């Protein structure tokens with residue numbers, strides 16, 4: 140899953156994206172309001188973490204801009220200002236949740252997952268599909284009840300597939316979700332990754348749809 144972090148504080152942005160990557164997300168960073176407003180493919184972003192104090196305008200204004208332009212991705216506001224008035228204004232502008240800086244990463248991650256769960260209409264913290272159980276918080280994975288150890292990339296791929304059972308995902312779709320913008324589009328690497336994951340979860344769970352891509356499920 141890909142996230143967009145809009146944050147002008149470079150240190151904070153890079154610390155945040157490192158930890159979000161460790162948690163299994165692909166992360167893009169926009170450094171200011173205009174970059175955020177012109178972000179090319181918001182439809183591929185699972186959620187946004189938005190700082191309010193940006194050098195060229197307010198994050199709140201950016202949020203309004205997105206909502207007016209039918210960008211409906213869930214938005215978690217990151218703010219140094221924690222007053223209730225700010226929260227009310229943010230929620231009215233279309234934010235989904237708030238985290239006040241300085242923030243513990245664990246809280247941010249928990250809120251982010253809660254937001255993503257709301258998107259899929261699920262109350263469970265784990266996802267279960269086709270005999271695979273994946274917990275996005277602890278990153279534990281079980282296959283037919285047996286714990287699996289996956290590499291970071293294998294986990295990311297499974298995390299993507301398990302949320303789209305029965306759907307065909309092309310190699311391009313997988314690259315778009317797994318890697319940040321601007322990284323190399325290496326279709327071979329995806330093929331290798333898919334076969335590694337197949338060896339761990341069983342080849343029958345990831346079917347090749349000739350000429351189109353891959354489909355997860357039994």
Ligand code: CA
Pocket residue numbers: 146147148190191192193
């Ligand atoms: Ca800022």
